[in-house]
Amino acid sequence: MASVRVEIGDGTGEIPAAVAVIRLDRPPMNAINTEVHAELLAAAQQVSADDAVRAVVLYGGEKVFAAGADVKEFAQLDYEAALKGVPRLMLSVNALAAIPKPVIAAVTGYALGGGCEVALTADFRISADTAKWGQPEILLGIIPGMGGSQRLPRLIGPAKAKDLIYTGRFVDAQEALEIGLVDAVVPAAETYSAALATAAKFTTLPALALRAAKAAIDQGLDGDLATGLKLESHLFGSLFATRDREIGLTSFVQNGPGKAVFTGVPGASGE
Missing domain, CATH: 3.90.226.10 (2-enoyl-CoA Hydratase; Chain A, domain 1)
Structure with a gap:
């Protein structure tokens, strides 16, 4: 068992x-x-x-x-x-x-x-x-x-x-x-x-952004500040290839903060 x-x-x-x-x-x-x-x-x-x-x-x-x-x-x-x-x-x-x-x-x-x-x-x-x-x-x-x-x-x-x-x-x-x-x-x-x-x-937040945030914090703590900042920049930029980034920014501009409905799945912007 x-x-x-x-x-x-x-x-x-x-x-x-x-x-x-x-x-x-x-x-x-x-x-x-x-x-x-x-x-x-x-x-x-x-x-x-x-x-x-x-x-x-x-x-x-x-x-x-x-x-x-x-x-x-x-x-x-x-x-x-x-x-x-x-x-x-x-x-x-x-x-x-x-x-x-x-x-x-x-x-x-x-x-x-x-x-x-x-x-x-x-x-x-x-x-x-x-x-x-x-x-x-x-x-x-x-x-x-x-x-x-x-x-x-x-x-x-x-x-x-x-x-x-x-x-x-x-x-x-x-x-x-x-x-x-x-x-x-x-x-x-x-x-x-x-x-x-x-x-x-x-569960309703953008899964890929949460993944990136966790990686930035946890992995950043394992190194020096300069290395952590480079990691953050890389992860930040990578999220611009996601559908959730497009959904979040568009929703903010059109409806204000906190109203986006994210997909939570991988997928490039525009797909």
């Missing part, structure tokens, strides 16, 4: 049309093992390639997002196995981070260790008011190995990231909000619906 499911909304059920949900389902705590990594990689590749999907929600269920990596599996690794195997695990979280569409993590219960690292791949994190966050790997004699030491300081700053990583302490939802780890805190029962509603807002 699969531990990761992809559900795509068609507008008739709870999931809005054009929204995909990547659902972790490995009870009781959604511990992330090798098989889960492989399934997360496949899920990320699936939603990335599907033009019908315009936004994505990462979700672990009502009780827990993911309490971390499968420690029993880690305990069996020796030095050689870790050097060979752990980099492969990074493929799944990198694929989640590279989804070229808005991604919202809906976090209930625990988002610890690898679970926190999966949530860090999202563009936005909506936290249940009862959720607990943390990178407790130091308490096992190791450090984060799926991006936590890199994505966390980029998100909340190096000093706050060092506090969490050096101590391994958990933070509650309110502190997570205060330090910038999460973007919104809602009652636990509303976490999933809030994430779906947030995702739905992006």
Whole structure:
């Protein structure tokens, strides 16, 4: 039985049309093992390639997002196995981070260790008011190995990231909000619906422009300012070959801002 499911909304059920949900389902705590990594990689590749999907929600269920990596599996690794195997695990979280569409993590219960690292791949994190966050790997004699030491300081700053990583302490939802780890805190029962509603807002916006905006920000942060500005210029110019650029500018001139109805699909201007 699969531990990761992809559900795509068609507008008739709870999931809005054009929204995909990547659902972790490995009870009781959604511990992330090798098989889960492989399934997360496949899920990320699936939603990335599907033009019908315009936004994505990462979700672990009502009780827990993911309490971390499968420690029993880690305990069996020796030095050689870790050097060979752990980099492969990074493929799944990198694929989640590279989804070229808005991604919202809906976090209930625990988002610890690898679970926190999966949530860090999202563009936005909506936290249940009862959720607990943390990178407790130091308490096992190791450090984060799926991006936590890199994505966390980029998100909340190096000093706050060092506090969490050096101590391994958990933070509650309110502190997570205060330090910038999460973007919104809602009652636990509303976490999933809030994430779906947030995702739905992006489904009517120009998909190619959103893709370009995400690439400009994420890839720009990996280099210096000059390189980032060159990337922005390239991506900005490339959007002038899209039908949505023509629709957006024409609608603005004729009807004012915020009234364009975008196609959301590739297609050169005038096609």
